[in-house]
Every structure is written in structure tokens, then in C-alpha cells.
Amino acid sequence: MGRFKAWLGARIWDQWCQRGPFAAAMYPLSLAYAGAVEWNRHRLEQARRSITIPAKAVIVVGNLTVGGSGKTPMTIWLAKRLADAGYRPGIVSRGYGGRGDAAGIRVTPLSDPVVVGDEPLLIAQRTGVPVQVDRDRVRGARALTDQGVDVVIADDGMQHHRLPRDITILMIDGKRRLGNGLCLPSGPLREPKTARERADFVLVTGGEPGPGEFAMELVPSSRLQRVDGHGEGYKPHRFARRDAHAVAGIADPERFFRMLEAADIDIIRHPFPDHHRFRPHQIRFDDGLPVLMTEKDAVKCRTFAQENHWYWPIAARVPSAFESALLARLETVARIKKALI
Structure with missing residues (x-):
């Protein structure tokens, strides 16, 4: 059954990379989905105006498409680099694939992946920084700051619009890009492709970056x-x-x-x-x-x-230009927040 699901997923992606009969048949549903997603985003963005996270910055790492794009390696790299720069980073994750308590769980290197999910456990083992699994990202972020975290990294948090964010890093698969550019179920997009404009940085894995994008390599150990x-x-x-x-x-x-x-x-x-x-x-x-x-x-x-x-094991390798720009942006955000307190 597992191999069949993998085969079926690959076939669906083949359809999502073109605007053929499948995309045309699903297009009315795609329009309805995109409209609902946009309505929900506006509603949650209004709600988050009254929400504060007591941290120097909240950094969101996410993507627009169904499937992987290098989010986990980027999250690991980011946590390590910020720790080296003197920050106290922590990571909040949905914990997809686990059976975690909705009230939130702190992940340790010895946690059960069935409970916390595979990616949060991997991140905790590779980084050593606090990792919190919580369906409510705001609650999870606040739990991290209670542990002394001063920069919250939201793994796969781009569509969690209730969570305030200061820096957004969009990950794009260099081979699949944004597929046919349509929302589910006609295409692979979780939200309309105009969401790309809300990203502060765009990193491309496994392909050539476009204008304004950075290339991220996945380097094997x-x-x-x-x-x-x-x-x-x-x-x-x-x-x-x-x-x-x-x-x-x-x-x-x-x-x-x-x-x-x-x-x-x-x-x-x-x-x-x-x-x-x-x-x-x-x-x-x-x-x-x-x-x-x-x-x-x-x-x-x-x-x-x-x-x-x-x-x-693999690790992310990013250009020095991205690293410098990110740290400079983070320093600016932290300075502005400190002045407003």
C-alpha cells in the first residue's frame, strides 16, 4: 500500500506540472479553494494584529506547494547559524505525522517520532536547540520564549497566518517550481502564487535560482x-x-x-x-x-x-550573500523591536 501511495503521489504531481484535462476538470474546485484560503488569510491576519510574541524576531520557513522543498535542512542550518551568531533560537513545528497532544510537547533527542513527528525529532537531534510541537503555533512560540528563546523559527509556518512573523523565507523546489501555478486540487499550490510576494527571501533547492532568488544546495555528509x-x-x-x-x-x-x-x-x-x-x-x-x-x-x-x-545525512549550504542579508535583516528587526519596548 505504501508503494502504491508513493506511485500515486508521483502521478498526481505529473498532472500538477501541466494544465491538461485533469487541471481543467478540477479548476472550479481550485477557484473555490483559493477563495476560501484568501478569506481565511485575511481573517487571521486581522486577528494577529493583537498577538505579540516576546522575542527579538519570529522567522517563518515555508513553501507554497504540497511536498518537500528543503524546509527541514534550511531550518536546521538557520538554527545553527543563529546560535553561532549569539542568538538563542528555538523551533516551533506542527509535528506532522505524529500523535502529539494538541496542548503542545517539548521535543528532545530521545522523543518518540510516533508522538512528535519525524521532522521535529530530526531537528532536535541535529541542532540541540529547544523544539516545540504544537498545533497552535502562537502557543508553541510563547512556550519557546518561556524557555529563554529569543528568536522563534516556525518550521513550515507560511500558511499559519495567525502567527506574527518578522522574516519569511520561502523555499522552492528547483525542479518542480510552482507546478502549473494553480491551487489545489488543479495544481500543487496551498495558496495563490501571489503569496510569493510576501516572502523576504526565496531559496531554490535543486535548480537554478531566478532573479532575486538564492540557490540552496543539499550537500551529503x-x-x-x-x-x-x-x-x-x-x-x-x-x-x-x-x-x-x-x-x-x-x-x-x-x-x-x-x-x-x-x-x-x-x-x-x-x-x-x-x-x-x-x-x-x-x-x-x-x-x-x-x-x-x-x-x-x-x-x-x-x-x-x-x-x-x-x-x-545531508546539510544545507547557502550563499554568503544570503547569510549576510539575513543576519543584517534580523539585526534590524531586533533593534526596532527593542526600541519599541
């Missing part, structure tokens, strides 16, 4: 690590010119598969839907071949992983 946490890592060449099972439960499994093939690894593809909750039998095969997966999937498989299960 120098070593693959055992999913069970034991033993030393192996360099990619240890798997080169060998068959291996490639398992990916992310928004765009092909991105991970292409990375493995670029390392000269002969892979057997096993795509699954984004945030898939793996069962032991889904990553165990009877041929003795290594099983390679993403770090996001590894956090869900650690408790039942075997010696031949490996994950390949």
Missing part, C-alpha cells in the same frame, strides 16, 4: 551512518558499484535516489509516501544487501534497524 547508532560510519565508496536497497519516505524520493546513483551505487528503489510510518518488514529483505535510507526515515526505524541499515 562524507559518511553514511548505521541507523541503529552503533559502529563507525562508512564513506560512500564502500557502497559504490554494489547493489543496495534504497528506501525513502519523503516528499520526493527520486531526489534521494539520484543522490545515491550519483555516488555510483546500484540501487533497488523502494519509494514510500512522505512521513510514512515504517514497519520492520518494510525495510528488511532476504538478500543480505545493504539498505540505505534518509536521515528523516532513520529516526523512525532506529528501534528495529539491523546492522545492514544505513542512512546518509
